[in-house]
Amino acid sequence: MIMSAKDKLYQNILTHYSANHSGFTALDCADLVPIGRSVISHYLNRLCDDGKLIKENTRPVRFFVNTAPTPSTPAPVDKKTQNAFSRLIGADGSLAQAVSLCRSAVDYPTGGLPVLLAGESGVGKSHLASLIYDYALERGVIAADKPLIELNCADYANNPELLSGTLFGYIKGAFTGADREKRGAFDEADGGILFLDEVHRLSAENQEKLFLFMDKGYFYRLGDNRTRHPAVIRFIFATTENIDTVLLNTFRRRIPVRVTLPNFISRPLTERVAQVDCFLRCEARSLARDIHLDASLMRQLVMSPVRGNIGELKNQIKVICASAWSESDNPQYIVLNLPYPPTGTGEMLLISRRESASTVDVASLLPKAMRDEVIFKEFCHSGNTLLLNRKLEQLLTTISGVLSQASPYGGYVWQSTMHAINELENLTGLAFNQDHRKAVWLCLNYALHHDSDAAQAGDLRAITDYVSSKARLLADECVNLLRHHVVDAPFMLLPPLLGSAFNSLAGDDDLIQGVIVSHGRSTASSLAGIANQLTGGYMFKAFDMPNATSTREIIDMLINHLDAIKQSAGLIILVDMGSLRAIYEEIKLHLHGELLVINNVSTAMALDIASKIQHRLPMEEIINSVKGAYEVETRYYAGVLPGNKIIITCISGEGISHKLKDIVQRYLARDEIDIVTMEYDDVKWKIARSDPALNGTRLIITTTELEAGYIPLLSVEQLIKEKTAVLRRDYFTDLLAAEGLEPMIEEVVKLFTVEGVASRLNFLNPVVIINEVESVIKQYESFYKLHFESYLRINLFMHIALMIERVMVNAGMRNRDDVELTGDQKAFVEVHDTFFLALNRKYHIVLPLTEVLMIYEIMEPWIVPQPL
Template identity: 70%
Template sequence: MALSAKEKLFNQVITHYAESGSGFTAQDCADFIQVNRSVVSHYLNRLCDDGLLRKENTRPVRFFVIAEAAGTVSVLPAVHEKNDVFSQLIGVRGSLSEVVALCRSAVDYPGDGLPVLLAGESGVGKSHLASLVYQYALERNVIAANAPFVELNCADYANNPELLSATLFGYTRGAFTGADREKRGAFDDADGGYLFLDEVHRLSAENQEKLFLFMDKGYFYRLGNNRTAHPTAIRFIFATTENIDTVLLNTFRRRIPVRVTLPNYISRPLPERIAHVNHFFHQEAVNLRQDIHFNTLVMHQLVTSPVRGNIGELKNQIKVMCATAWSNTPHGEIIRVQGGHLTGEILVASSTAAANAPDVSTFLPKSMNDQVIFRDFCHSGNVMLLNRKLEQLLTDVNGAFSTEALYSGYIWQKTMQAANELENLSGIQLSQELRKTLWLCLNYTLYISRETETLDELTRISDYVSGKASLLADECITLLARNVTPQPLPLLRPLLSCAFHSLAGEDDLIQGIIVAHGRTTASSIAGIANQLTGGYYFKAFDMPNSTSTREIIDLLIAHVSRLRQGAGLIILVDMGSLREIYEEIKLHLHGELLVINNVSTMMALDIASKIQERLPMAEIIEAAHGAYDVEARHYSGMQPGNKIIISCISGEGISRKLKDIVQRYLVQETIDIVTMEYDDLKWKITHADPSLNGTRLIITTTDLEAGYIPLLSVEQLIKERAQILKRDYFHGLLQEGALEPMVEEVVKLFTVEGIASRLSFLNPMVIINEVEAVIKQYEGFYKIHFESYLRMNLFMHIALMIERVMVNNGVRHREETELTFQQQAFVAVHDTFFQALNRKYHLSLPLTEILMIFEIMEPWISVDTPA
């Protein structure tokens, strides 16, 4: 159930200002919803009336979240009934959810509501939405039951602005030649109801001015009489196909606080496009009083092709299709709408039953999606539990469909087509339960728009899955893009990886790739090998005949970067420079590499069976040389070892200092730390020098591509989160609890290097230690460990500030600034932390300097709630 704009505003306020002691203003909330500041202010005042906020009449007015509201209310209950007039609008819970919420808010606004401007291409449904706004106003009883809805297309009068003015406002006798009597206008006809002005950009500047003057004053003058005012109560809806900012006067545009843009047909989510096609076929079936059969090819053409006239033109296309089929169908036979040949699964538009039910995701409660079902699924990978939960939710709670009807329709059929292709390509058989899961996950990701945080969370949860499961997920996503929709669905990867985890099994010692020119050559060879061995041992890349060796190498490097490090890799190619492929790919691998030319089906089958038997690479290489007349190149890869390389582009001195720091925190003394000149390291990496074998980690001051060896720049070391550093770079290398103090020492090292040349007389080493004592006091007071890059920023700023104050008393341009509550609290405790420095250097820090420190720390601290 969609939330109103007021409810969404309150949820944003809770998120950003629940703990704020200084409150917030209406302007602070300007970006939370798409209305102007005056409307935001109105909603905030209504929330005060609801007992959720309180306000102080300062200038500007400041609002505060009431503690009880913040503690008990996370989402306000929706005030709109689920079955209001908007509930049947396709996309009301998808791409049009924000649009509908704003339209509802415009109607509900006290007085005569708010004017609404609908923007979008021709045929996207602006007129239909305008009629729904009017019907919603009737439902809410904000206008009388017999209130009028007057529609006027301004384009009809584009070449005669005076006639449009007369049509809008009416005219008096003698106002112009032929005006032999007084005549009422559209403003009179719309009194008490709605006036919908379509193509409003065709209004002349003069008529726009007349319109916004009426919106300000509530009365108008007839053409030919500027003395008699005519007061009316009108609610406005405007529509345009043009850019709002360029076709309307600023003064007119400012009078329209609610502006929404409707998406064009092809940019709507796939389930909404399918719902439109189903709806229009159902309408035609009702009109013709007979069921209409059409195949998935027809559906695919209609939902994947851009339509110039959008939804309006789509309706006309389907009407013509059905009319043609009706005309060509003998009496008593089934009406069949054909796309090309009547092949594939048949879909039916019923003349009696309701239109096909929307896709599954329409009925999934958002909170359950995010917090329970799919998150739990990523933890467990239990496909049967996921299916059962959703089936129960959809059949019992909503009563929307039977279990049998649930798995039907276009998306289901096209998903099954992709599943069949996946089986043929991978050699792995998909159970019916897994096929259902595939469809449910696809529906979820198609319909539900999610933030990066959700994707990151599901990716983290699914980190346990095998590399083979992730490869299967990638393969499946490619096939779904080809069969169902090409739109990117990043959320699908972690979900499908978890779904395939149990089926894929553990990772093989060796991974296989087949690259061949031709539309299906590689896929055919890999498919046969995988099917006959019953496992996903070869990934296929079908390359156009014009593809160069360079393009093949780039494609392989991109694929190898997604593989789990450590496993061996066998690449079978049909032609191309074997040496080039071998020389470059080996730089991106941690394990062994074997590249073989002149791939054949028998060769692929033989090698797949050896991978299945988990034979070592040496036996596969020996067998290949004896069995096939091929060219093969073998690279032994990285051998186990214990070595860390540290290199600094600025010279050996910094490298040695970094070595001293890292050495103290190593978990075992047998790990060697080697310092190396930057250019020497770069050459060795480029040429895959054997001396790099055994390298566990490279630390540099400048980012560098190191191929198969983990490389960490000092900037990453300082900025990256601790858990990422532990997992991806220092796993098994450092003592327990050693990472944070080690990074702090690195921060101090580079701070000293950075400020040494900028200090005139203070000793960098001494002042850094003194500043560190101040920073630790702040951390203790606010009970937070500052991130390393914030720590470095504070080191730099405070050290230079002390010398600046000693020399010229510091900057003072904000001494008279009126302080916020947080600033006051920060200044109040500041002297306590700087007591030692003030006494040693005889300082008296100006207010401006203190505020500058506050601004650096502000995003990280909560000044109003210290311990």
């Protein structure tokens, strides 16, 4: 018998490590068998499950040969003679529950239980029925000479009387042409199993006859209502339809065991690979030739939906092999390539005609594009975080079994990881979206369950040389926080992977990089965090130093930092104390750009410098601006009278200002508050000169950012994007009526949406269509029991208004009308017609599925529950 890769690995382990009491790691086994490290780790864990090895959960994990006797382990048995279901691909995986139900139906005393197999055409219902029959033979519940009788009810769908005669038999003269008595399928199946495929094609009358037999144990032949014919029959039914709508309730209630088989593309990746491999090996044996399979073709076979499922897949493989066989003159093997250019990656997989499918290393059949090392390399080249997440989910769930298929995002480690990312946001001022968070979580899970590989990490670092210094710093910060909040481990692969994931988030390197060094547990981090958050960018890297840290140690730390990031731009170092000259003289030797060192760092200083870095000011201008700027100053300020007015200004003119005034006026809480509109340049001039005319100003609302000094200033963008709780607390305290903030913001949203959409619509009235779209949005909000944020409302206003006009001229998007929908997408599509009823009627339109899906994608983050 040909030895499997797992057994070969175990034999080599016995040879090299059976007497080694210090154990071994997965990396130690790399030279024992010619397979990937991740596959070796998988086999080592399986050998632990088999009781042949023992492992210690150290870092890295160490394994030991188990020399202790295992009396509780049963003697090896021939699974083929003990359990027919072992021949079913997925019996221990996605079909485990289905197999358990089938076993229970067969083993149930007093004749077993009827089984109904449901699923799309070609998913393997007939194959499973034959395995149920084999299992019944193994268990001895039916005699070895009793048959499995199969009948497809669809063959008689147009002739119920003929089907009745075929099932129950008939007597002479029962119908024209019945010149003798004839036995039926019930007679042939007596003592065995009757498998009725496409059972939904049974007429109501035949369903009644069937359930009467199931109740009473006898039947009548067609044309004879007096002679009872007893029989003992086990039933298996199969259907491709919804049984709740196609079968009589009385018949359906008599089938307690129902098994639904998934379609091919819904099965786990390893099972799909095993299924393809099984068919290929059958062809290899039939043709008496090995098969050399292009890895790209394997990927296409296992990753593409098959309309006819497993049955069609088998035919497809048979045709591919037949074509290759007819074109080949090699007596030893045939080559299977993609049927169209490009012909593939060049990586070939060997399917031997001499090996049975049971000895196959499924993981080794996966094309390189679906293996971890290639996934990481492709990601580091492309930076496609969405694709990385999808591939890692598949790798960690269906191949490695690391993540739960039901809920991969959850648990203590997930919460700890999210806590680390939240702290990273506070430290850097950057916002990490759900895709970034998933990427960190998935990469961390990979690192936790796979030994670190220095060579692989080096390759990835070389690939990610294009990543900005800010992104690399961000990745290092993230790894340090993960070590603090999750587990202290090397995580060598994480820096290059996270650097690629964060590259677009971090943005290009600034002309100048900022560093804050301060004594204390978190002083520098606090200062940097405030400056980064207020500027909305990663301007400062913080170094928190113990109180006893000397200037020499600070210099060494900064030199290591510069060497690590290869910084060639300018550098500004803010320190709380220490010798400026010593720091400057030594750091300058390690920096190719300009250097500025400032002592006595403060929050105001950090924020000022961060703003200058953000605006990409040259070093010379920054140096000139900070000379003497941060001296301590004490001044007495006279009291300011309570504010009694709001100023509204717009850089585009007073038209918008007056419209904003009208909106705000309607929601004021107090009559004594005046609203004044002013020209933008006039406001800017008065602010610069501290004009007394601004005295008593409670708030300035403007469409364009400007510096207002001590007067609270709120831009329209902030009004739309900021959380209402923050707006109420920081800007509108005691100014607006209760519950007036949200409706006021909604009116502002509509105002600026109408202004923005008016120039883009060709013939629709922007005011009218926006009001109509608002009605649709409110129906969505009512249905999903939530209130959309303002910036989402603007997005929906703009998109739906333009979409209506697009569909009216038959220019609607249709490129995704034939895609298979997810459960959440189906639920959304089912209700959207109700919300668009008025618009559809008024404008005589029907939205294509693609357009509906585009609306869904805009709303998806709000209406689809996300993992915590």
